[in-house]
Amino acid sequence: MTTPLTRSAAARPRRRRSGTYGDHPATGYLFLSPWILGALLLFLGPMLASLYLSFTDYDLFSTPNWIGLENYERMLTDDARFGNSVLATVRFVVFGVPIQLAAALGVALLLNRASRMSGVYRSAFYAPSLLGGSVALALVWRSLFTADGPADQLSGLFGMPSRGWVNDPQLALAVLVLLIVWQFGAPMVIFLAGLKQIPQELYDAASVDGANAWQRFRAITVPMLSPVIFFNLVLNTINAFQVFNAAFVVSGGTGGPSDTTLFYTLYLWRKGFVEFNMGYASAMAWLLLLGIALVTGLIFRSARSWVHYAGEKK
Amino acid sequence: MTPARMRRLAWHALVLAIVAVMLYPLAWMLASSLKPSREIVTSVALIPRTWEWANYASALEPRVGVPVWRFFLNTALISAGAVVGNVITCSLAAYAFARLRFRLRAPMFAFMLATIMLPYHVVLIPQYTIFQQLGMVDTFWPLVLPKFLATDAFFVFLMVQFVRQLPQDLDEAARIDGCGPFRIFTLVILPLLRPALITTAIFTFIWTWNDFFQQLIYLSSPDNYTLPLALRLFVDTQESVANFGPMFALSVLSMLPVLLFFAAFQRYLIDGMATSGLKG
Structure with missing residues (x-):
């Protein structure tokens, strides 16, 4: 990145490339003033405030009461539902994101060929990504998996009778995993754009050398696409940790059956806005941030060994 | 038929099969919005046996006292x-x-x-x-x-x-x-x-x-x-079966603007997504 230039530096010949107009230095802040206001009042300030609140007992109406680490202690030692919510969320992310990305990559590979219909197919696959997060669709999804609904009839056909996936502690989470997998269109579009950037010569050369389709996929597609895989993995993991609407609707706001769909954000909402335990909810929010930062950090670390950037020496 | 043409047809068939599975929930929603409430959940069909247009009328009735x-x-x-x-x-x-x-x-x-x-x-x-x-x-x-x-x-x-x-x-x-x-x-x-x-x-x-x-x-x-x-x-509402029809009808109506915008601007949506993603 560039460092801010002083005025004397701006007068040097680099000026044209660096994009300065030689205007008053306040101009940048003027253009940014809405963003600066938002960053201070709606991000930085509230972040510090919620960090403080996480060490207090706060019900929104009386003054916060400092209780030290008690919220965090209670969460980690004395709240079984908190444990359930972490488990439900982690299981959702661990199953949902990889399956979703695999589906996205698979269909992107399938669609990556010249055809007059490609655009139509691409749109059809993309549509669920736009609707999938809505309450309306979650209601439909829940109905698909209620007792005697289409999902029950389908599993009956395969000799596995069920009495409503959404009521079954073994299957309720699968309903939500399927919903996020169904929304594979958004990462698929990004994969498709990435696939188009891989030079055809690489495949031609590999074919001349006798590589079969699987070898070409392993040796060319995966490494060339790895920055895009990485991007999708980070983005979709972060998003999956914060899914709320679907769990809210499918479980009727309870996280049931047996807390198997009690997603972290759903429990946080219950603590904060149903029980008015705002200090506890703030502490949960900070643990969520730490959790996401930790997982993202791990993905970034692992990237060194499997993400390849073109032009970079190994 | 040449092998290349066969392969192309097989490709279209495969893609269309996946599209059909993907769009089934939406098609089922649309069909269900026109079925009588008691029929909805148990019927996987995409064409209603009886067309229940009344679902839309009752979906548009005031709720909690608000039109x-x-x-x-x-x-x-x-x-x-x-x-x-x-x-x-x-x-x-x-x-x-x-x-x-x-x-x-x-x-x-x-x-x-x-x-x-x-x-x-x-x-x-x-x-x-x-x-x-x-x-x-x-x-x-x-x-x-x-x-x-x-x-x-x-x-x-x-x-x-x-x-x-x-x-x-x-x-x-x-x-x-x-x-x-x-x-x-x-x-x-x-x-x-x-x-x-x-x-x-x-x-x-x-x-x-x-x-x-x-x-x-x-x-x-x-x-x-x-x-x-x-x-x-x-x-x-306790999954009252009587309400399924209007629920689906209102769901369909609420998704319409999104679908219309998508149909009109899909090029901007998909290309915008793709480029912002790649440059990240």
Whole structure:
């Protein structure tokens, strides 16, 4: 990145490339003033405030009461539902994101060929990504998996009778995993754009050398696409940790059956806005941030060994 | 038939089969909205045996004492406000980050990127307290005002990427012709930024239209209900089979604007997604 230039530096010949107009230095802040206001009042300030609140007992109406680490202690030692919510969320992310990305990559590979219909197919696959997060669709999804609904009839056909996936502690989470997998269109579009950037010569050369389709996929597609895989993995993991609407609707706001769909954000909402335990909810929010930062950090670390950037020496 | 042609047909058949599975839930929703309530859940068919148009009539009957058009209007007002706010303030911020120089640009840009990754929940409760102090809880302000402060950093980033690709010679030419940064922004950058502005507008519209969490927290009186909050009433009612028809009908109606926008602007949506993703 560039460092801010002083005025004397701006007068040097680099000026044209660096994009300065030689205007008053306040101009940048003027253009940014809405963003600066938002960053201070709606991000930085509230972040510090919620960090403080996480060490207090706060019900929104009386003054916060400092209780030290008690919220965090209670969460980690004395709240079984908190444990359930972490488990439900982690299981959702661990199953949902990889399956979703695999589906996205698979269909992107399938669609990556010249055809007059490609655009139509691409749109059809993309549509669920736009609707999938809505309450309306979650209601439909829940109905698909209620007792005697289409999902029950389908599993009956395969000799596995069920009495409503959404009521079954073994299957309720699968309903939500399927919903996020169904929304594979958004990462698929990004994969498709990435696939188009891989030079055809690489495949031609590999074919001349006798590589079969699987070898070409392993040796060319995966490494060339790895920055895009990485991007999708980070983005979709972060998003999956914060899914709320679907769990809210499918479980009727309870996280049931047996807390198997009690997603972290759903429990946080219950603590904060149903029980008015705002200090506890703030502490949960900070643990969520730490959790996401930790997982993202791990993905970034692992990237060194499997993400390849073109032009970079190994 | 040549083998190449056979292969092509097989490819179309395979893709269409996957498309059919993917779109089944939507087709089932549409069909169910026209079936009698007691038939809906147990019927997997995509064509209703009896066409129950009355579902739509009862979906449009007042709920919790409020006419349904009001829910549409409220959702539309909030979405429109969010679109205007995002388009104006995100483009201003993006221009500053991409083209102007000032001392704190690098740290501010880094902070902006960090807020993309930040879970909203970390600022949720203090933000709520702020809006409560301002007497704005149960109004549309908490849902619209933040958009006028460029808080959707994702779109700022998307536009920064876009502005950086524009040739700098254009700015330079305008500057030589005597334009200052404000006129360069309005006369040179904004017109060229159009595709990114449209992408931002459409995504803001769809995401706000579909949003539920913030509306659930901030809006409480039925007069202020949005469509997702009205649909939420179906979540609470004990799955009364009698209500399935209207529930599906209202679901379909609430998705229509999103589908129409998608049909009209899919090029901007998909290309905008693809480019912003790749440059990340």
